[in-house]
Amino acid sequence: MQEPLLSLGVAGVEGGLLGVAVDPNYSANNYIYLYYTYNEFLSTSNKLVRYQIVDGIVNEDKVLIEGIPGGPFHDGGRIQFGPDKKLYIATGDAGNPELSQDLNSLGGKILRINSDGTIPDDNPWKNSPIYSTGHRNPQGIDWDDSGNLVATEHGPSGWRGTAHDEVNVIISGGNYGWPDVIGDETMDGLKNPILHTGEDTWAPSGAEFYYGDKIPQWFGKYFVATLRGNHLHMIDFDLQNNSIVSHEKIFQDEFGRLRDVQTGPDGFLYILTSNQDGRGAPKINDDRILRVLPLDDTIVNNTNSEIIPNNVQSNDDSCPVIHFLNYDWKDCGSIWTWSVLGIPLLVIITAPVGIILAFVIWRNRK
Numbered sequence: 001m002q003e004p005l006l007s008l009g010v011a012g013v014e015g016g017l018l019g020v021a022v023d024p025n026y027s028a029n030n031y032i033y034l035y036y037t038y039n040e041f042l043s044t045s046n047k048l049v050r051y052q053i054v055d056g057i058v059n060e061d062k063v064l065i066e067g068i069p070g071g072p073f074h075d076g077g078r079i080q081f082g083p084d085k086k087l088y089i090a091t092g093d094a095g096n097p098e099l100s101q102d103l104n105s106l107g108g109k110i111l112r113i114n115s116d117g118t119i120p121d122d123n124p125w126k127n128s129p130i131y132s133t134g135h136r137n138p139q140g141i142d143w144d145d146s147g148n149l150v151a152t153e154h155g156p157s158g159w160r161g162t163a164h165d166e167v168n169v170i171i172s173g174g175n176y177g178w179p180d181v182i183g184d185e186t187m188d189g190l191k192n193p194i195l196h197t198g199e200d201t202w203a204p205s206g207a208e209f210y211y212g213d214k215i216p217q218w219f220g221k222y223f224v225a226t227l228r229g230n231h232l233h234m235i236d237f238d239l240q241n242n243s244i245v246s247h248e249k250i251f252q253d254e255f256g257r258l259r260d261v262q263t264g265p266d267g268f269l270y271i272l273t274s275n276q277d278g279r280g281a282p283k284i285n286d287d288r289i290l291r292v293l294p295l296d297d298t299i300v301n302n303t304n305s306e307i308i309p310n311n312v313q314s315n316d317d318s319c320p321v322i323h324f325l326n327y328d329w330k331d332c333g334s335i336w337t338w339s340v341l342g343i344p345l346l347v348i349i350t351a352p353v354g355i356i357l358a359f360v361i362w363r364n365r366k
């Protein structure tokens with residue numbers, strides 16, 4: 001087993017090492033960025049630190065922002081470079097909803113900084129890293145190829161209602177309403193989500209616009225990794241008209257809780273599971289990085305990733321479902337079940353069970 005490059009002392013229940021970003025100019029400067037939760041005296045906060053990897057050694061280079069409100073819950077934490085080469089940071093309300101509307105607090109915001117920690121001149125508030133306000137616990141940010149920023153955030157659970165997870169189109173200086181409005185509620189100056197989940201809970205985490213070349217039918221779609229929702233959500237936006245063309249759940253209950261989704265440099269879509277976070281039901285080999293392959297691609301296995309073509313989806317570790325001849329075949333060792341719409345219609349028992357059965361039948365023949 002490989003040793004980690006770096007180990008950090010982190011804090012929080014939902015907190016921890018929550019975000020990682022690689023510098024767009026990594027090949028020249030070897031910078032990576034980590035967002036994590038830490039304890040200081042009696043308080044819990046989050047910080048963003050730049051590291052430099054030289055000869056396989058990770059060295060702390062510079063703390064870019066610290067003292068971002070933190071706590072056991074709602075630590076936000078996704079970080080990503082935008083097409084403008086600025087670093088965007090999603091922060092949570094740390095369980096303190098009024099922070100989200102407070103321009104003097106970095107909690108419940110999307111922040112935007114230069115990669116050296118300085119504040120860009122064109123931020124909406126002078127000398128402030130705040131880019132947008134009124135967020136509860138955003139954990140997914142990504143841009144489409146026209147430069148539109150779309151973010152996910154967890155909806156309420158408690159005094160302000162339940163579910164109503166959100167997908168928001170983020171503009172500079174926008175106020176996304178928490179805790180004053182949720183779902184379709186409106187108030188002057190507050191923006192509504194382009195999509196919310198109503199009474200359904202996704203617990204949306206990482207998000208990604210897919211522009212890889214390996215799955216053409218998914219090109220340009222927005223993917224959301226959901227935790228409680230146990231699926232990958234695929235959304236087709238028409239952002240020019242601020243609308244949703246369609247959206248659907250895929251891989252429902254196939255891999256458990258999903259933490260993040262990302263396109264690799266190889267053009268494939270990768271999914272990170274999150275079944276070991278104390279809220280899931282981990283299986284052997286959890287947690288895993290999954291790679292989605294297009295139909296008819298070859299299955300390849302290696303030690304670091306489980307590769308899941310669309311036509312072979314691992315249901316559990318012993319019984320993969322194989323889609324063949326327009327039917328689902330479940331391969332549980334020597335028992336093959338042919339089922340239509342989940343109803344087993346034909347069971348084929350193969351060796352060694354088949355041989356034993358044949359022997360028993362032969363011995364008992366009349």
Ligand SMILES: [Ca+2]
Pocket residue numbers: 134166176177178181182183191192193
């Ligand atoms: Ca909102």
